[in-house]
Amino acid sequence: MTRVFTDISISLDGFVAGPDPSLEDPLGVGGMQLHEWAFRLEAWRRPHGIEGGETGPESDLVERTLAATGAVVMGRRMFSGGSGGWDDDPNANGWWGDEPPFRVPVFVVTHHAREPLELQGTTFAFVTEGVEAAVERARAAAGGRDVSVAGGASVVRGCLGLGLLDELQVHVAPVLLGAGTPLFAGVEPGRLELLETVAAPEATHVRYRVVR
Amino acid sequence: MTRVFTDISISLDGFVAGPDPSLEDPLGVGGMQLHEWAFRLEAWRRPHGIEGGETGPESDLVERTLAATGAVVMGRRMFSGGSGGWDDDPNANGWWGDEPPFRVPVFVVTHHAREPLELQGTTFAFVTEGVEAAVERARAAAGGRDVSVAGGASVVRGCLGLGLLDELQVHVAPVLLGAGTPLFAGVEPGRLELLETVAAPEATHVRYRVVR
Numbered sequence: 126m127t128r129v130f131t132d133i134s135i136s137l138d139g140f141v142a143g144p145d146p147s148l149e150d151p152l153g154v155g156g157m158q159l160h161e162w163a164f165r166l167e168a169w170r171r172p173h174g175i176e177g178g179e180t181g182p183e184s185d186l187v188e189r190t191l192a193a194t195g196a197v198v199m200g201r202r203m204f205s206g207g208s209g210g211w212d213d214d215p216n217a218n219g220w221w222g223d224e225p226p227f228r229v230p231v232f233v234v235t236h237h238a239r240e241p242l243e244l245q246g247t248t249f250a251f252v253t254e255g256v257e258a259a260v261e262r263a264r265a266a267a268g269g270r271d272v273s274v275a276g277g278a279s280v281v282r283g284c285l286g287l288g289l290l291d292e293l294q295v296h297v298a299p300v301l302l303g304a305g306t307p308l309f310a311g312v313e314p315g316r317l318e319l320l321e322t323v324a325a326p327e328a329t330h331v332r333y334r335v336v337r
Numbered sequence: 338m339t340r341v342f343t344d345i346s347i348s349l350d351g352f353v354a355g356p357d358p359s360l361e362d363p364l365g366v367g368g369m370q371l372h373e374w375a376f377r378l379e380a381w382r383r384p385h386g387i388e389g390g391e392t393g394p395e396s397d398l399v400e401r402t403l404a405a406t407g408a409v410v411m412g413r414r415m416f417s418g419g420s421g422g423w424d425d426d427p428n429a430n431g432w433w434g435d436e437p438p439f440r441v442p443v444f445v446v447t448h449h450a451r452e453p454l455e456l457q458g459t460t461f462a463f464v465t466e467g468v469e470a471a472v473e474r475a476r477a478a479a480g481g482r483d484v485s486v487a488g489g490a491s492v493v494r495g496c497l498g499l500g501l502l503d504e505l506q507v508h509v510a511p512v513l514l515g516a517g518t519p520l521f522a523g524v525e526p527g528r529l530e531l532l533e534t535v536a537a538p539e540a541t542h543v544r545y546r547v548v549r
Binding site: 137138139143154155158293295297299300301302303304308309310311312313314315316317318319322324325326327329331333 | 349350351355366367370505507509511512513514515516520521522523524525526527528529530531534536537538539541543545
């Protein structure tokens with residue numbers, strides 16, 4: 126059974142990015158701190174082509190998550206930081222250079238149609254029919270594995286609002302950003318069921334089932 | 338060394354109370370869910386005069402927290418739900434009836450002066466000089482033990498903004514409220530250091546040092 130889950134880092138005060146995000150600083154002021162927990166882990170570094178890194182329960186969590194992921198859904202801004210037509214996007218092939226770390230089909234939710242882009246084992250498809258269509262296509266492409274909804278916040282909230290999410294995996298970084306892009310602003314009230322916690326100094330990793 | 342710490346329950350989306358709090362429903366719509374984790378624990382039930390309850394790591398955490406607490410600071414609304422003069426407050430002796438569970442000095446931050454109130458071993462003092470004065474008086478009264486800043490959100494944020502908090506203890510309930518009173522809205526950015534995590538299905542308990 127394919128699960129649809131988010132896999133996203135937030136501050137203790139609930140932001141996925143700091144204030145004033147830009148092409149030069151896409152995570153906003155202080156936002157990079159949300160991801161520091163991952164950079165030091167072996168299981169994160171390997172697919173990013175970086176040697177070394179820590180092993181242990183956090184690296185295992187990342188390893189399991191990546192192994193379970195058969196397709197990824199993300200928003201346009203998470204893909205490139207841009208928003209308008211692709212011809213004007215200085216980052217039109219995404220943040221990750223010639224060898225993106227995904228190596229599974231990625232579905233980018235965008236208002237601007239475009240042919241699929243293939244880069245070293247990762248195929249990016251551009252979905253203009255909205256987040257539900259993107260999740261449906263990702264589900265079909267995942268080959269029985271899971272669909273990771275990587276972000277940003279509006280795509281996660283869209284999935285939550287449409288009842289598409291089976292699980293929320295959230296990595297809570299030990300930082301207060303004070304302002305920025307909130308993950309959960311305006312969601313519908315709902316119950317969750319805690320499935321797993323991995324506690325580490327650099328982040329508290331919690332995984333919930335969304336109770337429907 | 339007296340630590341000043343918060344001890345507060347929040348939803349995964351960061352609210353300490355749901356929308357539309359009232360005298361009849363002081364925690365707002367859905368807000369009681371934030372506290373369900375505590376009601377079933379032996380260490381919470383005992384000081385509230387209720388028999389039975391679960392023991393284990395969560396009850397131990399509550400036990401340790403209560404044992405370490407030498408004084409409590411809270412806001413007026415947390416004390417009684419009221420806001421104006423005391424003569425018009427239907428709940429002027431607080432929520433807890435004749436035998437409040439604290440049994441240490443409690444300092445209530447309020448705009449309305451009032452003589453101290455003693456109820457079965459708990460003395461409530463009413464502080465009109467602001468949150469910093471309340472923490473200072475609590476520190477002096479704590480007899481070397483710790484000062485718990487119990488809430489509400491504005492008192493916690495006031496303490497955080499004034500650099501009065503040494504630690505944040507937060508109990509994250511597995512629920513999305515969608516709206517209500519946010520704990521951290523508008524705080525200054527800052528680093529935290531994770532000191533302790535106790536994970537349970539009913540709440541994820543995290544304790545951070547505030548890095549200054």
